[in-house]
Amino acid sequence: MSALDALLDLSRWSAVLGMHGMDTAALFGLFGHFLLLSMLAVGGAITTAPDMQRYLVQEHGWLSDAQFSASIGLAQAAPGPNILFVAVLGWNVAGLAGMVATMAGILIPSSTLAFAASRWLGSRRERLGVRAFTAGLAPLTIGLLWSTGWVLATPVRHQWSAWLLLGLTLLVMLRTQVSPMWLIGLGALVGAAGWV
Structure with missing residues (x-):
């Protein structure tokens, strides 16, 4: 070659x-x-x-x-x-x-x-x-x-806890001035705990 x-x-x-x-x-x-x-x-x-x-x-x-x-x-x-x-x-x-x-x-x-x-x-x-x-x-x-x-x-659409977290995130984003980073952190903690 x-x-x-x-x-x-x-x-x-x-x-x-x-x-x-x-x-x-x-x-x-x-x-x-x-x-x-x-x-x-x-x-x-x-x-x-x-x-x-x-x-x-x-x-x-x-x-x-x-x-x-x-x-x-x-x-x-x-x-x-x-x-x-x-x-x-x-x-x-x-x-x-x-x-x-x-x-x-x-x-x-x-x-x-x-x-x-x-x-x-x-x-x-x-x-x-x-x-x-x-x-x-x-x-x-x-x-x-x-x-x-x-x-x-x-991967998580069938879990009620994922829908609850989504609803909470949407409510907080629409009603408050809280930074989305806090919500991302909350999602990370919920995922790390195995709840979603």
């Missing part, structure tokens, strides 16, 4: 990159799927979590529901940008190569579009059509976030 053939031997790179046995076709499929999701991520990448869950958990079985939810929870608890959950999902699916595939897929199109759109909208923000389009994105974002919450609650 020549040096070039050895360099191009993807089975060797699979082990080096920690691809968990994933072949390059599946890796390109992962990249392509996140590339498409990038263009649907109105309100942030978290709004596309339901389709990520469908693709990674239901369609391919690369992660379980619990692994999927834990990946998002871990990334959201860590300091830094919220989009880190995409990197954690990619890492759990196919190691370093999966992390690069998911992050490149989710960042390239949306970043390019955001840059181009912000330049175009800069001089047109007061036009009626632009204002209507911007206002129309709000209910879309709320719906996508609602569906994300529903998917992330899959």
Whole structure:
């Protein structure tokens, strides 16, 4: 085997990159799927979590529901940008190569579009059509976030204590000025105690 053939031997790179046995076709499929999701991520990448869950958990079985939810929870608890959950999902699916595939897929199109759109909208923000389009994105974002919450609650949806905690959180958020961080901490304590 020549040096070039050895360099191009993807089975060797699979082990080096920690691809968990994933072949390059599946890796390109992962990249392509996140590339498409990038263009649907109105309100942030978290709004596309339901389709990520469908693709990674239901369609391919690369992660379980619990692994999927834990990946998002871990990334959201860590300091830094919220989009880190995409990197954690990619890492759990196919190691370093999966992390690069998911992050490149989710960042390239949306970043390019955001840059181009912000330049175009800069001089047109007061036009009626632009204002209507911007206002129309709000209910879309709320719906996508609602569906994300529903998917992330899959492992505990059948527990009455989870519904009680959800109701308490909603009530506190609507009626008080308490920081959401306290409610997240309460949820962590309830989960650590095994009540949810």
